[in-house]
Amino acid sequence: MQPIVELNNVSFAYPNGVKVLNRFSLRIPQGSIYGFLGPNGSGKSTTIRVVMGLLKAQEGIVTVFGDSHSTSRIAILSRIGSLIDTPNFYEHLTAYRNLEIVRLAHDLPQQTIAEALQLVGLSATAKLKVSEFSLGMKQRLALAMALLPKPELLVLDEPSNGLDPNGIIEIRELLIRINQQLGTTIFVSSHLLSEVEKLCTHLSIINQGQAVFEGPIEQLTERIATQKRVWFTVGSTEGLSSVLDRPLEIRQNGSIKVGFEYTTDREIARCNHQLVTQGVEVFGIHKEHQTLEEMYVKLLEDNK
């Protein structure tokens, strides 16, 4: 199946010469919830702007729904709902009027406004001026504006910003619901790794304008599952490498710790047996699992 969004070897530099995207590629499958991770300044926002046609890539190919912005800008934008960066509104207008502006652009029936407001829980405050809204309410309104046209592709840049924990859970459940019920493809950037893990089906990690990882989220969790590490607290390091015939990491910080990667618990028991048999004192054994966060940090470090 053709991806909804495809970036192929895209490069982009700002007029000051700073290259933000460097032969970056990305494929967003239809129906996926596609998470987009990366540290500040890694090129996330630029990528989103390129996808939305706000910036033009200097190299590479960008297609959305199989078309390019240069030939089908209006057709593409009529199928996308977006929340880019901080939410932007006409603050002197009410929430309803802000939604009316989006409704007119998409040529939608009037009742879609009430539906969108209800969806994000803002029906009661529709007649309030946006300048009186809290940050969380603004975030919900921005989401309502993005959802109003019932888009095939939803592009969200940090949608959980400013929301309290309950709000974050509500938005997550809402996104999962519209993805499952309406088949909406969601492209979401976030700093909240735990949120990405709970929400997304696919993931792309970007660092210094280059892709570090791209694929289904299971691929990453499988990598996490296979890269388990165990630490033995031992009396001395003498003869260790001859006993344990594998790459070892040794830390001497008060006590001596020897670490190595393992796959099964039986392997730990066997190594322990070998060490004790060879006269190495073992004071403790500690298993370490890599979290998504650690994997993310490791991927970024490897990419430096």
Added chain:
Amino acid sequence: MRTALQQFGAAFKAETIKSKGTAAYWLTYIGPFFILLIFLLGFYFKGHHLLPPKVDPWLPFIAKIWDAAAMVFLPMYLILLASQLLNLEHKNATWRLAYTLPYSKHIIFWSKMAMLFTLNLSAHLLTMLLTIAAGMLLAFIKPDLGFTLSAIPWQHCAALTAKVLVCSFGILSVYYFVCFEIKNQVKSMGIGISLFIVVTIVAGWKYAFLIPTYYPMVSGMSYYKIVAAHEPLFAAKELITVGGYFVLFSLAAWYRACTKRMAV
């Protein structure tokens, strides 16, 4: 897919919503009432000094009001109108929203331009209607001024409105371009006010007409002279200067609206 005209209709409606509640909107619809109230009081208390004796008072009355309105209020109004409408997008960083809605970039530009000219037209028409209403009220409350003795000069009213309105097109395009390019409202208004001040300083200079604020400022004043001298409503030099500014700056703003990285 909607036609360009349908898109324009929707975008213009959206511009109407956006403009409501802004200072530009209030200036357009409340400003003329304020101006006419001042003149009404002036003519009520000092009408015999302000109007020539034993002459049909309508034309001098209208010309005096529009002379002052075009000289003082119009330049300030045009500066505020353009800076308010454009700054609305800069201040709220909503260019990003505008450019991700399914409109062509040409529609985004022309719908805002059309809103600017519609508000300008509304302000002119309302001012003229209120001028006539003020004259009619004076006929009732101050009959000795002579407003009841002759008919309302509709033709002069239409011609004078058209003259001041058309003369404002050039500077309005200049302000549109300036306010589009400069995010800082203080800076853009500063440029507008500077042009206004320059004309008041160098009004007698033979090339003063080249300053884009010159013709709109003198348009009200020149009408009375045109009528007296039986000259055409617009001089060729006037049309070329105003038209030149209008075309040049509209095209420049249009080009920038289609090419500038507005939403970054």
